[in-house]
Amino acid sequence: MYDINDSRYARQLVLRGFGPAAQEKLANARVLIVGAGGLGSPVASYLAAAGVGTMSLVDTDVVDLTNLHRQLLYATPDVGRRKVDVARERLLAINPQVVVHTHDTRLNAANAATLIAGHDVVIDATDNFPTRYAINDACLAQGIPFVYGSVARFDGQVSVFAAPGGPCYRCLFPVMPAPGTVPTCAEEGVLGVVPGIIGLHQATEAIKLLTTIGTPLVGQLLLVDLLAQDSQRIVVARRHDCPACGDARLPSPPSMSIQHLSPADVAALLTGDDAPTIIDVREQWEYDLVHLPVSTLIPLSTLASRANDLDPSRSYALLCHHGMRSEMAANWLMQHGFLRLINIDGGIDAWSMDVDSSLPRY
Structure with a gap:
């Protein structure tokens, strides 16, 4: 663990209700960030700056020119390089005291349990449903909360799922949408600042979970409309008939893989x-x-x-x-x-x- 009294953390150490105790929890924390794109970039940057001791990045993409309007971990000379490689360099430049592990792979149902094991919080910074459902199910099985984020056009969503006593992602969306029914950002676009703002909300929720300060968005879905500069929270209740965390949940047959x-x-x-x-x-x-x-x-x-x-x-x-x-x-x-x-x-x-x-x- 690094020296929590390092002057880079001075503004957090003087925070009433935070202080050295919370900083020490961050220093000992292990966070898995799934996706190093529009959401993962701000999440990783601010968690590194805040002093999260160990971060693991999972992504298999390379930097593309279309990424640069919203993924500010990367710059024009990085086009064509692996995102996890560039991200690790930038995060260590932000804070050389943190440890950054990288996984050049795509999280899926087959490897989710292995990748998630040993972490305190998982950040869902993905843009596809199979990975999100795999994160949900693996986090439920291991008792690890994950911070959900999603963006499209001018809007975003944030919540915390799989926390003790709280709902899981399948409580909100029990069945994976049929392919083609939900447009991707590549199809309908996204304003560059939107994933930045939603990613910052995710980083905030992670810090709250790790340090046990404030009230995390457990059982709450935050909806953000950037065009109207409006936000609202809706209740997400844990469902007794949830296929993943409900009372009558059934395991998937072994052949279903x-x-x-x-x-x-x-x-x-x-x-x-x-x-x-x-x-x-x-x-x-x-x-x-x-x-x-x-x-x-x-x-x-x-x-x-x-x-x-x-x-x-x-x-x-x-x-x-x-x-x-x-x-x-x-x-x-x-x-x-x-x-x-x-x-x-x-x-x-x-x-x-x-x-x-x-x-x-x-």
Whole structure:
């Protein structure tokens, strides 16, 4: 643990109701931040500055030019670099006393328990539903609260789920939305300051949980409208019929799981007798740029309406650009009775790098 009396913490140490006791709790704290993008950037920056002793970052993306209007951990020269690498450098520059671990992977139902274990608080700074549900279920199982944040256009939401006695994310949203029914930020946009503000709310909730000061947003959903500069809180009650934390919750059958395989592993499977059918869930314009000749295009936005064309007894490997949309598709198919599902981690971009370099990247 670092010296809590270091002058960098002077303004917190003099806070009435905070002081050395709270700073020591921060110094001993371990926080997992899932996602190093629009929400993860401000969360990580302010938690490092506040003196959270150990932070772990989970992200598999690289810095893209479209990130820079809202992800202020990164700058133009960082385009093309791994986010976790750049983030670690910047966070240690903010506060060299903290410890920063990085995981260049995507949190999912298969690895969530391992990644979350040993942390005091988890920050949900993701932008996709499969990861969020995986965070919720793993945090519930281990008794670790997670701070939820979500943004779209000019609006944001914040809450604390899986805290003792409080509701979980499935109490609010029991069933994962069908693919294509909830637009992504890439589809409908987001004002750059919105994730900054919501991320700061998340950082505040994490500090409150770690130091036991104030009243965390347990059982409360904060809604923020930046255009109107309006905010409101609504009650989120714990549901007795919640499929995850309710009285009658049922465990998922062991067979209900998704394999996460590399492009090389899937390419090897294609040469066998029981080769999976590759379903490409990108948009038509992406498919026109580059695709695998053996793949079938079913855009994520149309999957719910076209699922009846698929045979639930067959094996399917889901493919997208980097592996996020395909994971959403695989999770939705699993919930609708498809049991032999593979997510191609890294998507067609990784396929181009690791299997067939003749495929153009975009």
